[in-house]
Amino acid sequence: MSRQNVKPMTMDQGFELIDAAVTKLKRILEGKPEPAFGSHEYIENYTIVYNMCTQKPPDDLSQQLYDKYGGIFEDYDKHTMLPSIMEKHDEYMLRELSRMWDINKIMVRWLSHFFFYLDRYFITRRSLPSLTEVGMTCFRDHVYNNVHFNVKQVIIALIHKEREGQQIDSALLKNILDLFVQNGKGSMERYEDDFEKFFLQETASYYSRRSSSWILEDSCPEYMIKSEESLKKEKERVTHYLHSTTEPKLVEVVQTRLLVLVAKQLLEKESSGCSALLRDDKTDDLSRMYRLYHEIPKGLEPVAKAFRLHVTSEGNGLIKQAEDAATSGSVEEQVLVRKIIDLHDKYMAYVTDCFQNHTLFHKALKEAFEIFCNKKVAGSSSAELLATFCDNLFKKAGNDKSNDDSTIESTIDNVVKLLDYISDKDLFAEFYRKKQARRLLFGRFNDDHERSILTKLKGQFGGQFTSKMEGMVTDMQLAKDQQTGFEEHIKNGNTGKPKGVDFTVNVLTTGFWPSYKTSDLNLPLEMVNCIESFKAYYETKTKHRRLMWIYSLGICHLNGRFDPKPIELIVSTYQAAVLCAFNNTERLTYQELIEQLNLSHEDLVRVLHSLSCAKYKFLKKEPASKTISKTDSFEFNSKFTDKMRRIKVCIRLLCLFLQWMIAVEDVDKDRRYAIDASLVRIMKSRKVLPHQQLVSECVEQLSRMFKPDIKMIKKRIEDLISRDYLERDTENPNTFKYVA
Amino acid sequence: MHKLSRTNRDKLQQFVSITGASEKSALQALKASDWQIEAAFDVFYSQPQPKSNDPYSDMILAEGVSVLCSELQVEPQDIVTLVLSWHMNAATACEFSKEEFCGGLLALGIDSIGKLQEKLSFMRSELKDEQKFYEIYNFAFGWAKEKGQKSLALDTAIGMWQLLFAEREWPLVNHWCDFLQDRHNKAISKDTWAQLLEFARTVNPMLSNYDAEGAWPYLIDEFVEYLYDKSVVEK
Numbered sequence: 001m002s003r004q005n006v007k008p009m010t011m012d013q014g015f016e017l018i019d020a021a022v023t024k025l026k027r028i029l030e031g032k033p034e035p036a037f038g039s040h041e042y043i044e045n046y047t048i049v050y051n052m053c054t055q056k057p058p059d060d061l062s063q064q065l066y067d068k069y070g071g072i073f074e075d076y077d078k079h080t081m082l083p084s085i086m087e088k089h090d091e092y093m094l095r096e097l098s099r100m101w102d103i104n105k106i107m108v109r110w111l112s113h114f115f116f117y118l119d120r121y122f123i124t125r126r127s128l129p130s131l132t133e134v135g136m137t138c139f140r141d142h143v144y145n146n147v148h149f150n151v152k153q154v155i156i157a158l159i160h161k162e163r164e165g166q167q168i169d170s171a172l173l174k175n176i177l178d179l180f181v182q183n184g185k186g187s188m189e190r191y192e193d194d195f196e197k198f199f200l201q202e203t204a205s206y207y208s209r210r211s212s213s214w215i216l217e218d219s220c221p222e223y224m225i226k227s228e229e230s231l232k233k234e235k236e237r238v239t240h241y242l243h244s245t246t247e248p249k250l251v252e253v254v255q256t257r258l259l260v261l262v263a264k265q266l267l268e269k270e271s272s273g274c275s276a277l278l279r280d281d282k283t284d285d286l287s288r289m290y291r292l293y294h295e296i297p298k299g300l301e302p303v304a305k306a307f308r309l310h311v312t313s314e315g316n317g318l319i320k321q322a323e324d325a326a327t328s329g330s331v332e333e334q335v336l337v338r339k340i341i342d343l344h345d346k347y348m349a350y351v352t353d354c355f356q357n358h359t360l361f362h363k364a365l366k367e368a369f370e371i372f373c374n375k376k377v378a379g380s381s382s383a384e385l386l387a388t389f390c391d392n393l394f395k396k397a398g399n400d401k402s403n404d405d406s407t408i409e410s411t412i413d414n415v416v417k418l419l420d421y422i423s424d425k426d427l428f429a430e431f432y433r434k435k436q437a438r439r440l441l442f443g444r445f446n447d448d449h450e451r452s453i454l455t456k457l458k459g460q461f462g463g464q465f466t467s468k469m470e471g472m473v474t475d476m477q478l479a480k481d482q483q484t485g486f487e488e489h490i491k492n493g494n495t496g497k498p499k500g501v502d503f504t505v506n507v508l509t510t511g512f513w514p515s516y517k518t519s520d521l522n523l524p525l526e527m528v529n530c531i532e533s534f535k536a537y538y539e540t541k542t543k544h545r546r547l548m549w550i551y552s553l554g555i556c557h558l559n560g561r562f563d564p565k566p567i568e569l570i571v572s573t574y575q576a577a578v579l580c581a582f583n584n585t586e587r588l589t590y591q592e593l594i595e596q597l598n599l600s601h602e603d604l605v606r607v608l609h610s611l612s613c614a615k616y617k618f619l620k621k622e623p624a625s626k627t628i629s630k631t632d633s634f635e636f637n638s639k640f641t642d643k644m645r646r647i648k649v650c651i652r653l654l655c656l657f658l659q660w661m662i663a664v665e666d667v668d669k670d671r672r673y674a675i676d677a678s679l680v681r682i683m684k685s686r687k688v689l690p691h692q693q694l695v696s697e698c699v700e701q702l703s704r705m706f707k708p709d710i711k712m713i714k715k716r717i718e719d720l721i722s723r724d725y726l727e728r729d730t731e732n733p734n735t736f737k738y739v740a
Numbered sequence: 741m742h743k744l745s746r747t748n749r750d751k752l753q754q755f756v757s758i759t760g761a762s763e764k765s766a767l768q769a770l771k772a773s774d775w776q777i778e779a780a781f782d783v784f785y786s787q788p789q790p791k792s793n794d795p796y797s798d799m800i801l802a803e804g805v806s807v808l809c810s811e812l813q814v815e816p817q818d819i820v821t822l823v824l825s826w827h828m829n830a831a832t833a834c835e836f837s838k839e840e841f842c843g844g845l846l847a848l849g850i851d852s853i854g855k856l857q858e859k860l861s862f863m864r865s866e867l868k869d870e871q872k873f874y875e876i877y878n879f880a881f882g883w884a885k886e887k888g889q890k891s892l893a894l895d896t897a898i899g900m901w902q903l904l905f906a907e908r909e910w911p912l913v914n915h916w917c918d919f920l921q922d923r924h925n926k927a928i929s930k931d932t933w934a935q936l937l938e939f940a941r942t943v944n945p946m947l948s949n950y951d952a953e954g955a956w957p958y959l960i961d962e963f964v965e966y967l968y969d970k971s972v973v974e975k
Binding site for chain 1: 890891929930931932934935938953954955957958961
């Protein structure tokens with residue numbers, strides 16, 4: 001149709017047509033009986049707008065159309081939509097809102113189609129909001145802004161209902177909340193400020209109330225189950241109708257109320273808290289506890305703390321038990337160490353299983369063990385007890401076949417683990433070494449076991465820790481070879497055969513073994529021959545080595561030719577020397593003995609006591625008192641007899657207490673050297689250092705072996721000052737300088 | 741002794757006692773220096789000495805010192821002798837080598853006993869000066885100890901402390917000495933000696949500013965413990 005002859009449409013004309021279309025649309029949307037728009041109607045409406053826009057000015061009615069469009073929505077929103085929503089309540093309000101929202105969306109769609117031409121030129125030219133935008137903004141301004149408060153109240157009430165166990169219409173809520181989001185026009189502001197904020201507040205007070213009542217009524221496991229359940233439900237809520245961004249905030253609120261604020265009360269519950277669960281092996285509950293607290297930042301700390309306190313108290317309990325059971329000051333270390341090992345296994349299992357190997361729990365376990373493993377038990381240090389434990393373990397291993405190799409191996413592993421917790425490791429090393437020496441020398445050892453523990457100790461604590469001990473074990477090996485060589489040598493008749501006396505020698509390397517005192521004991525002739533014969537043999541093997549004979553550690557097998565029957569006697573060399581003195585004379589006085597044998601008084605008294613006043617009286621003493629005096633005389637007891645054919649009488653030449661004292665003194669001495677060396681090393685590299693730092697660095701350096709006493713460090717520093725290794729800074733006497 | 745005035749006779753006696761020289765050489769030296777004692781010493785010592793096996797021939801020893809003291813009209817235990825020794829940088833108590841004695845007198849501008857006597861009150865006042873007291877105190881350690889020893893014998897140390905802290909008050913000095921006799925009974929190291937002054941200077945008698953974590957020598961830490969134990973100070 002040609003345009004020239006057509007009169008421009010007036011505004012009134014156009015609007016009338018548009019209104020008609022809008023009314024029709026409204027009727028359709030409101031569900032009233034109305035035929036749908038046909039395609040020609042659609043085109044007509046579009047064309048009306050088109051024409052009105054393309055008319056030559058002043059008949060170009062774009063602006064008016066734009067305003068009209070806006071007006072349509074404003075009108076409908078204010079006068080139809082809003083009232084109809086407001087007159088309803090609760091769920092019905094929500095439904096109505098939802099309905100209106102849908103209607104609005106369709107209306108926007110249709111009308112923007114009709115008014116589309118505006119979008120193409122007018123709007124873009126003038127940079128105005130698009131038709132869709134106008135429609136949505138109207139809704140927001142005139143409907144949403146007026147209803148959201150009440151709507152939010154309804155939603156929250158519904159959620160509360162659902163929490164209390166009732167069913168609600170999730171889909172409806174989802175729609176409404178979606179509506180909130182969309183009314184934010186791209187940002188989450190509306191959702192967050194108009195709904196989420198209140199929702200979270202409400203959630204917080206809800207769970208506060210729950211938590212208060214549960215914590216009083218329920219046991220820890222029950223509470224945890226309820227918490228877990230609640231968290232699960234809340235997460236489901238999110239998937240059902242809340243926006244996904246709410247999830248982390250919601251979880252945090254629930255966790256805080258249910259788990260964080262009551263952590264102390266919960267974990268410390270009398271008969272069902274962390275302690276009780278650990279004690280009663282409730283792995284499921286503990287795992288749940290871990291799961292729940294793991295998600296909370298720093299949430300595991302109170303749990304780890306409870307764990308540590310519990311383990312510490314269990315450990316302390318064992319220590320106390322051992323103290324109480326210790327009769328006459330001697331602790332049953334076998335029992336105690338085994339129990340500690342078991343304790344360790346039990347709680348380590350918790351750490352690896354329930355607590356998923358988390359470092360916090362490893363640390364808690366370590367700290368707990370470090371506390372009670374370093375306590376003294378009835379005056380004995382743990383280092384000593386552990387060494388004694390190992391000694392007994394290896395001594396028994398030879399005898400007791402039921403202790404098979406794999407058990408021994410796993411016990412050794414446990415020992416190494418325990419040693420890690422003990423701070424005075426050097427003390428352990430010293431006691432272990434002394435006991436090892438006795439084991440090796442008296443033939444009660446198993447080479448494999450000895451080497452196995454040393455390898456493991458070396459792996460954990462370094463070669464320096466085990467070098468002496470390894471040296472000792474190697475010595476025994478070499479000694480065996482040496483002995484074979486010696487016997488060969490004798491067989492070949494190279495030296496004077498020691499007259500039918502079987503003689504075994506262990507050659508020890510001095511540096512490795514504990515120091516033993518020698519003595520100038522006068523040996524009986526038979527033994528002297530043995531010594532000489534070995535000396536001669538040894539000369540052929542190596543020159544430039546001096547042999548120091550330690551008779552105090554020797555063992556002799558003697559044939560006791562008693563009248564009733566001969567009995568084999570297994571005695572120490574000292575005892576043998578005394579007995580052999582009676583080979584030539586029936587009777588000897590104390591004085592004669594001491595001159596003949598050249599023993600010290602203490603030694604002789606001890607030996608004579610063991611032979612004449614103890615269980616087996618090989619010698620008769622005159623007078624027959626219980627103690628040895630210098631005026632006594634002795635006679636060979638030819639009448640002696642016993643049902644056994646072989647009797648073993650060995651004596652320790654140094655009482656246990658003295659041995660202990662020597663060990664402790666040696667360790668102290670070594671520590672002084674170690675501290676000195678460490679201080680000098682540190683100062684040499686740092687040149688100038690304040691006192692505090694020097695001390696703390698020194699402690700750290702030495703911590704692998706022992707925990708140095710601060711007072712000792714101070715004393716060593718002063719000693720180094722007097723020996724001109726260090727000096728005080730003249731300006732600041734709290735700082736030390738290295739003296740080159 | 742012939743035709744000598746009273747004063748000169750005294751001077752001669754003094755000279756002999758102090759230097760251990762023979763009357764003849766003493767007379768010679770004094771005459772040569774116009775009866776000025778200090779110059780006389782100089783003369784005497786600069787003379788080639790007869791070879792003597794006595795290593796102490798060039799020294800003023802204990803006897804000489806006590807004569808000197810009586811001339812000066814002071815007790816030998818008077819602390820002023822310490823100050824004098826300090827000026828002379830003497831190595832050991834009750835001994836002055838020629839260099840020390842002459843050098844010291846020279847530095848002080850003294851050439852007669854009289855002048856020395858006058859200087860004494862000045863020397864006493866020097867002890868009140870904080871810095872000088874510090875130097876004299878630290879000097880005293882090396883001076884008071886036995887030759888060849890590294891540490892100072894306890895009795896000597898206690899004596900020295902009593903002497904020194906009479907000049908500069910330290911309220912805890914008696915407790916310190918009691919403590920040492922009670923609990924320590926060993927010689928005192930140089931470090932402990934030096935640090936004690938520091939302690940007396942910086943830590944107040946109530947021990948409120950005592951830093952247990954500080955670098956105080958072990959003995960001083962023990963002393964503090966002792967004070968708490970004996971309830972001399974509240975913890």
